[in-house]
Amino acid sequence: MVVATPTPLLRRGNKKTSAFGVSTIDLSEDKSIVSEMIVKACEEYGFFKVVNHGVPKKVIARMEREAVDFFSCPVSQKQRAGPATPFGYGCKNIGFNGDKGDLEYILLEANPLSLSQCAKTISNDPSTFSSVTNDYVSAVRKLSCDILELVAEGLWVEDKCIFSKLISDSQNDSCFRVNHYPPFSAPNNNNHHHHHHHHEEYNNHWDPSELEEERLHISPIIPSVGSKSRVGFGEHTDPQILTILRSNDVSGLQICSHDGFWIPVPPDPNEFFVFVGDSFQALTNGRFTSVRHRVLAMNSWKRRMSMMYFAAPALDAWISAPPQINNIYRPFTWGEFKQIVYSLRLADSRLDYFKNHDNH
Numbered sequence: 010m011v012v013a014t015p016t017p018l019l020r021r022g023n024k025k026t027s028a029f030g031v032s033t034i035d036l037s038e039d040k041s042i043v044s045e046m047i048v049k050a051c052e053e054y055g056f057f058k059v060v061n062h063g064v065p066k067k068v069i070a071r072m073e074r075e076a077v078d079f080f081s082c083p084v085s086q087k088q089r090a091g092p093a094t095p096f097g098y099g100c101k102n103i104g105f106n107g108d109k110g111d112l113e114y115i116l117l118e119a120n121p122l123s124l125s126q127c128a129k130t131i132s133n134d135p136s137t138f139s140s141v142t143n144d145y146v147s148a149v150r151k152l153s154c155d156i157l158e159l160v161a162e163g164l165w166v167e168d169k170c171i172f173s174k175l176i177s178d179s180q181n182d183s184c185f186r187v188n189h190y191p192p193f194s195a196p197n198n199n200n201h202h203h204h205h206h207h208h209e210e211y212n213n214h215w216d217p218s219e220l221e222e223e224r225l226h227i228s229p230i231i232p233s234v235g236s237k238s239r240v241g242f243g244e245h246t247d248p249q250i251l252t253i254l255r256s257n258d259v260s261g262l263q264i265c266s267h268d269g270f271w272i273p274v275p276p277d278p279n280e281f282f283v284f285v286g287d288s289f290q291a292l293t294n295g296r297f298t299s300v301r302h303r304v305l306a307m308n309s310w311k312r313r314m315s316m317m318y319f320a321a322p323a324l325d326a327w328i329s330a331p332p333q334i335n336n337i338y339r340p341f342t343w344g345e346f347k348q349i350v351y352s353l354r355l356a357d358s359r360l361d362y363f364k365n366h367d368n369h
């Protein structure tokens with residue numbers, strides 16, 4: 010068997026896919042098969058799930074514990090790590106251009122020196138926080154490199170490390186983010202108390218009575234459709250090369266298909282989801298497309314917590330596809346791209362600014 014997946018299955022040629030066609034790729038399978046499947050997934054959705062990823066459960070569990078501990082702190086304490094400029098603790102504001110979402114987060118530079126500095130404002134036990142975060146970041150960086158080397162193999166590129174060396178460079182500009190979304194019950198006339206309770210006070214502390222509600226499943230559950238869901242994290246593509254996401258078992262993530270349909274991604278706390286970023290789209294001359302995605306605050310009485318590793322090259326690294334007859338994008342450095350990214354809104358298509366106009 011090529012892959013194993015807990016989601017509903019449809020047979021599609023050589024691979025199994027979820028009911029919506031998003032593939033699950035088993036990294037322990039034969040290299041030549043896996044590399045081909047990854048390339049296909051990068052072309053079709055720019056998104057896939059990986060199992061047998063090699064990241065120890067303990068590394069994930071420790072990171073989750075550190076994050077839960079941080080978000081359970083009183084607001085005043087969390088604010089010591091903020092505001093996010095762009096790194097640090099942020100609440101509702103995303104970036105510098107007016108984007109807002111129903112979440113709080115920490116955004117960190119994924120290198121040991123910066124992590125040990127930031128840890129001082131985040132944790133009462135900074136050395137534990139930074140060692141746990143370093144372990145997590147190292148494990149997902151290794152996973153990113155494995156995936157990028159498989160991609161190179163699947164594309165029949167001679168240099169198998171052509172992509173992975175960009176993000177394993179000591180000067181790499183990768184970052185790490187933990188998002189925390191409050192519980193959400195769609196408003197109706199009967200749950201004003203809960204509405205208020207969840208919306209205004211989630212940020213103060215982990216209210217023990219709320220935890221009890223969670224445990225007993227007694228929060229009112231109202232079907233959430235259309236306008237009765239809120240935007241947790243607005244639609245966007247990730248600017249980096251690759252993103253590795255892990256979340257708890259609370260849903261909300263959706264990806265956009267090429268024909269514009271939003272596809273809900275069932276959460277899976279034991280596995281990782283991989284996103285193609287804008288830079289990978291440029292590196293492959295548009296053969297891969299960065300996947301648009303968003304998080305809706307669904308009708309859940311539980312908090313969603315997600316952690317993302319954004320794999321980026323050094324600021325002075327060139328993002329350019331091998332010269333062809335018609336290169337879609339002009340060569341640019343990651344630093345140059347990042348500058349445009351931060352001057353634009355979350356939903357904007359930044360790659361458009363780097364299109365070549367001299368081809369037809």
Ligand SMILES: C=C1C[C@]23C[C@@]1(O)CC[C@H]2[C@@]12CC[C@H](O)[C@@](C)(C(=O)O1)[C@H]2[C@@H]3C(=O)O
Binds near residue numbers: 105248
């Ligand atoms: C509104 C913004 C936040 C963001 C920088 C930007 O100007 C546009 C891209 C945003 C994004 C999305 C993916 C990642 O979460 C992120 C860290 C990134 O590299 O690009 C965020 C930026 C951010 O939150 O700082």
Ligand SMILES: O=C(O)CCC(=O)C(=O)O
Binds near residue numbers: 242247254256304
């Ligand atoms: O929180 C999530 O599940 C995804 C968030 C996201 O896409 C991002 O932070 O770039």
Ligand SMILES: [Fe+2]
Binds near residue numbers: 245246302
């Ligand atoms: Fe994202």
